[in-house]
Amino acid sequence: MDRYAVIGNPVAHSKSPAIHAAFAAQTGQTLAYEALLAPLDGFAATVTAFRTAGGRGCNVTVPFKLEAFALAERRSPRAQAAGAVNTLKFDADGIYGDNTDGAGLVRDLTYNLDCPLAGRGILLLGAGGAARGVMLPLLAAAPARLTLANRTVARAEALVAEFAAGAGNTPLAAGSFADLAGSQFDVVINATAASLADEAPPLPPGLYAPGALAYDMMYGRGDTAFLAAARRDGAAHLADGLGMLVEQAAESFLLWRGVRPETAPVLAELRRQIEGR
Ligand code: NDP
Incomplete structure (x- = not known):
């Protein structure tokens, strides 16, 4: 099974595993997505171990986005402009770095908030x-x-x-x-x-x-x-910023899997869980 992860410190609170599990179910993709705690001085080693174990890509969260930028061998223009990477993709050409945060914000504003x-x-x-x-x-x-x-x-x-x-x-x-x-x-x-x-x-x-x-x-x-x-x-x-979180995840999913998931039901469910409604 294709493996993905979010790597951070702390990371236990991350909503990304639930979001990507929902995207996978909705689009009929078979994949596993886990939260990986990296030691503060061990981001690169954690990425290498995950990749060696068959990982196909990962999200990167606080405080490792600058290290992820440095680790990427190729980067998207938006990652280059951001100076930070929140999405890594591993393939035969090596480690590709992207930054989907800004696109996530713009999509949330434009489509979810009709702004x-x-x-x-x-x-x-x-x-x-x-x-x-x-x-x-x-x-x-x-x-x-x-x-x-x-x-x-x-x-x-x-x-x-x-x-x-x-x-x-x-x-x-x-x-x-x-x-x-x-x-x-x-x-x-x-x-x-x-x-x-x-x-x-x-x-x-x-x-x-x-x-x-x-x-x-x-x-x-x-x-x-x-x-x-x-x-x-x-x-x-x-x-x-909950919509931004879900939209940046959808952009990462698109990069990894080539299919854009529907975000509205996932955002609604996440909001229901967080706000206890
Ligand atoms: P940084 O530490 O890189 O930057 C912090 C910024 O906040 C600086 O501009 C700093 O100003 C300013 N700041 C800090 N405290 C205060 C204060 N008390 N009053 C006014 N300004 C203050 O943090 P990030 O840019 O990485 O993160 C910022 C926020 O964005 C966080 O809350 C984070 O959770 C959120 N975020 C949300 C995402 C989502 O998906 N919804 C994605 C990414 C981030 P100065 O330069 O003067 O120090």
Whole structure:
């Protein structure tokens, strides 16, 4: 049986085995998918052992996405742009690295949340790995403008400088949270790690245009401090990152198996389990 895995540390909490089992059942594919805990100094050894034992590919999660990038012998353009890899595929040509996080976000916004990005004003909060990983797919969706705001302004400026050449006609801007005062956006995406500490980035009021969506990449915690603040500030729509998780998994499944699973029933079941409904 073809074997796949998610490799991380910690990894026991991962929803990926359940998601991929559901994709396999739905598409009639026979495969096994497990969660593998790698020692913090043993990512490459864990990948090698899994591959030697017949593994065909793996997802990579915290804190190994940069090591996975280094381990890949060939990479997709979106992995190259992200500087990080969340999907490895093993074949006769060696180790191929991809990054499906950004495509997962764009698909979640576009299809699950009915929020097309073309011509919209987007604000991306954060300049860490998650923000970097979604830059290229967000720009490819042709927004009217893309603004980055981060606690450490220099990191947002560096990211904007890096992606400026590939931005096409989309104006790119970087600044602090305070710099956002007086601006409005159609889509505000929280890619900071603030929600992990039950905090929200200190945003000025009035950021949400009529009908705007507030999106937190964090999932599984109900209303985060960011989403609660967005509701108070008049955001018309709120969403967490569970759809992004399921969509990035579907992109990985497509890369490995050549078939795109239906995500809607899997997302609905996962949400039912997480929220106890
Ligand atoms: P990083 O550690 O690489 O980056 C953290 C970012 O958050 C930095 O921009 C940092 O700012 C900012 N930050 C941290 N704490 C605060 C705070 N209290 N207030 C304001 N800004 C803060 O983390 P990642 O980019 O890897 O992850 C970010 C989030 O995205 C996590 O919550 C993660 O769970 C989520 N994620 C979700 C995915 C999904 O599938 N739904 C996929 C990937 C990530 P500074 O530069 O100033 O330090």
